[in-house]
Amino acid sequence: MFHTTKKPSSMTPHDRPMCVQGDSGLVLTTDPKPRLRWTVELHERFVDAVTQLGGPDKATPKTIMRVMGVKGLTLYHLKSHLQKFRLGKQPHKEFNDQSIKDGMRASAMELQRNSGSSSTLMERSMNEMQLEVQRRLHEQIEVQRHLQLRIEAQGKYMQSILEKACQTLAGENMAVASTAAGPFKTTSNNMGTTSTNLVPDAAIKDFISPHPPHTFPPFQDMNNLFTSEPPPPPPPLIDCLKKPSPFISGAGKAPIFWPDDLRLQHLGTPSATLVPPPPSIGSPPDLDSLQLEMYESKPPPLSPLLVGNDAMHEKKFDTSIKLERPSPRQSSGHSDERVNNNNNGMPNNSNPTMSQPQGRNSSFG
């Protein structure tokens, strides 16, 4: 309840401040700003602050204002919003678990409606229920946020593994690359039955450094390996990469292009961000068709993951950043440009070819 000079009975949560008796006068005359719009972002910050302060009960408008630190936000805005929050009005809260959300929201709304004109006693117990519901909703949002962070962390870690494996791959193939018949097109995740055993075990042990200082040259050569160019004949390339392997590949015609591709995958989100296939530039139809097959399906709903906590990006896990290819590709290849675009930022930048925006307001269900 607002602690200003108003009759409590005239307060209803549904009403905007202006409609409330007595209060409207205060708000309008003393508050020069236009009515504040509680956007998703603002509301999230509000919720954050409230949580930090120990919940909607413990938080007061003053402390919330201090914690939020949003310029132009006055106590009045906060009082109003806090009351609404306490009573269960959640205009912007959304997350994935639709059924829970709906159920809880429905019950919250109903309680709210019912309590509009009832006695104080009933209101209080209704409020408690609403608060409980609200807390659960809130907790769920927190969980989702943390889940994203954790998935990202895992993705970064995977990147370090990939990077190391790439290094060994590059080290192995540096000699090979110079004699390669030609660069070939990057296919994504063409995990064919493998025909390569490129990484002898000893080599893995040798590549220790977590912060590889000399990533550029190997990657340069790797880029050469995986760069596209107008039609290179696939067979010679395969021969170059192929080493005698202990087991026989079945139908695998195409070598494994996974290092780049996997990294490409990680550039977007840790989950299955499938980079849309670069337009065919006349590369062997075999690889192309495989690629197209890869991406026929819609990727799983990834939007929440794209909203990353930027704190994660700033962490000094530079090895993953070094994964990005700094060297400009020599050949044309759309794939390269696209990848370069990806690589210009932090590892977790969303793939520009995906339509999701980078900001926090990306779809939350």
Next chain:
Amino acid sequence: MAMAVDNAFNGVAVSNYSTSTNNSDDDFHDLFDSIMSIDALPYSPQVVEVDGGTNCNSPSNPAEDREEEEEEFKSLRLYHLLMAVADAMFGDNKSRELAQVILIRLNELVSTSHGTNLERLTAYYAQAFQDLLDCAAVSGGVPNKPHHLHRDDHSPTDVLAAFQLLQDMSPYVKFGHFTANQAILEAVADDRRVHIVDYNIMEGIQWASLMQAFVSRKDSPPAPHLRITVISRGPSSRRWIGTVQETGRRLVAFAASIGQPFSFHQCKLDSDESFRPSGLKLVRGEALVVNCVLHLPHFSNSSPESIASFLAGAKTLNPRLVTLVEEEIEHGPTIDGDYKVQFLDSLERYSAIYDSLEAGIPMKNRARGLVEKVFLGPRISATLRRIGQPQRAATAAEENCLWGERLEKMGLKAAAISFANHCQARLLVDLFNDGYRVEELGSNKLVLGWKSKRLLSVSIWASSSSSSSSSSSDSE
């Protein structure tokens, strides 16, 4: 038996099939029917795509209906053959020769790299059976570690690629790791020092997200000092991509990059793979957590004795928490000794996994083929080995399934799964195909399943004598 095989070949109705023992006829028919019929429980593999519609082969015209019938017919035949092999291998009237003949026939019909889910699955089963046959022939009945080409010799490249794919296609990896991590987080919320003993660290991926969670928890003490001790096997053990030292270095680097105090240790198993708790370095005042991930994506290369000794040893240390990720087997040897039930159950499970992977990336088989080859093939073999030797174990406790029950028998008490944990699991799984389900079994177990089939479970346990886990219900 020969008649049965012929019938299978000709696709005659099930009722003509006679197994080696008459009693199991009815059981078999029932089980078989229940598997083959579309809308019955338990889970029926995607013979015909009625469920979910995630398979892109759903027919829509009469010609395809006929095709569908043919498919169904073919699938039936495969089932016949598989069951026949199982009978010949595990049944009362064992006959290696018969099994061999059937396997030859099966190999004509299926291959691991082509065909429908069922066909590929059958091919892997056939391979696994063949291994059993070969090993048994060599060592006179006790299969040692099979050394078939397709199992142990994957290049690290392949393994890494397959692992990457598995992670992206399906929630199995993350479900296990995140659920265990969440439980750990909650249990050590107020501790300054945490020590995790990890049975099977692989590449250490599980710990990246745990460290991140430690570092970013807001209303708790700053990130605790984390120590991870890895149980490592001797040099003969199979390596995944890198060595344990590699993993350690990587974890150290990652921890440094996010500001998590961290140290890494190893504890070697004895040569007979038994675990000696005295080999661990323990520090006073630290919260001890034991982590044991036995299912995907971790390889099943540990003998049941090794796992048993580890768990027993772990219990003596009175850990704050024990997290166990294992395959969820509904018809294990402790429940029902009949190999048929176990075998069919395993068929259902792996069919479900195949289907779920297909839903993850509905494309041609190559990527999935890699995952199948690297991860599922070996698991199928391990499963068959287990089914094939139920009498080998002296007691039920020695069998390598249902480790959770074992923990319970050892005296650990169940620790509850929190709302936040359950919530996280649901949210995670929602990111993938909606055929996945998360359910809570008992008070301390979360189970991930595909459609109606339970596949993977995470259970958490606490010592009855250690201090109770923190009551914090927040996710940090």
